Amino acid sequence: MKIEIWSDVACPWCYIGKRRFESALNEFAHKDAVEVAWKSFQLDPSIPEHFHGSEVEYLAERKGMDPAQVRSMMGHVADAAAGEGLDYKFDDLVVANSFNAHQLLHLAKAHGKGDAVKEALLSGHFEQGENIGSRDYLVRTGVSAGLDATEINAALDTDKYADDVRADFAEGQSLGVSGVPFFVIDRKYGISGAQPAELFSQALNEAWAEANPLTLMGAGDGSNGGESCGPDGCAL
Template sequence: MKIEIWSDVACPWCYIGKRRFETALNGFAHKDSVEVQWRSYQLDPTIPEHYDGTELSYLSDRKGMDPAQVKGMFAHVTEQAAGEGLNYKFDDVVVANSFNAHQLLHLAKANGKGDAVKEALLSAHFEHGVDIGAREALVKVGTEAGLSAVDINEALDSDTYADDVRHDFAEARALGVTGVPFFVIDRKYGLSGAQPAELFSQALEQAWQEANPLTMVGAGGTDAEACGPDGCAV
């Protein structure tokens, strides 16, 4: 079973959704048969590489949201994150363009480090106030996950994975994705948002059962003795 997750490093619900999905996946009996692939999405491609302002000012000035509403949203999201063991610090968040972070994620995926780098980037952005638009920060995250600093710098210097990132954006539009996180199971089921772990579990079970239907042995033959709601055969 293949699960593709469209997500942005700068999306607070994406980290919460990652945790809830992981809770469901860890309890799934067929976990070892599941392939998880992180796909790129940008909530705001127009953000400059370095934005001179806080997350609060970004949402209120650039997005036109009421500052009081934004503060209320921060409090709600922080509470939901804490419920998943995450320690959000919105006052420390550095607003930055995530395009190069997505390029790093594609490099990581090519080297079998996709999930580790995704986790590190989300934690760096929301829990540790790291500038995910800064080259040195991306190199640090990548090398700590086991990637080569030379490979990271070469990939970013040459935009090696830029087309792959844009392809993910285009595929999201083709699928009708308008918000993240967005989970696609076997290109058949879609789940939008940081759903409860229980819903992810239901989706995993349903998708597995449909992909692996039970085949009865000896169909058409005489049923052997068995017990049912009305008793047992004698």
């Protein structure tokens, strides 16, 4: 089973959704047969490499939202994050463009480190006040996950994975992804948003049953089934 997840490092619900999905996956009987692939998405590609202002100022100035409404929304999201064991610090959050972070994620994916780097970037952005647009931070994060600093710098210097990032954007758009997180299971089931873990569990089980139907042997093919008991009694 393959699960593709469109997500942005700058999306607070994406980290919450990751945790809820992981809770369901950890309880899934066939989790070892599940491949998870992270896909790139940008909520706002127009953000400069570093926005000189707070998250409240960014949403108020660039999105036209009322500052009081923004603070209320942040409180709601922080509470939801805390429910998943996450410690969001919106006052420390650095607003920055996530494109190079997505390039780093593609490099990490090529080395089998995609999930580790995704986790580190989300935690750095929302819990640790790190600047996801900073080259220094991206290199440190990649190296901590086992990537080579020289390779990271070379990939970012040449925009080696820029086309792959944009291809993710286009692919998601073709599938109707307009917001994140967005989960696609075997290209048959789509789940939008940070849904409860119970919904992810239901989707995993239904998708697995559809892809791996149970075949009954010795019944329904013209032969007699083995002796068994039912609501009306037992076979003699």
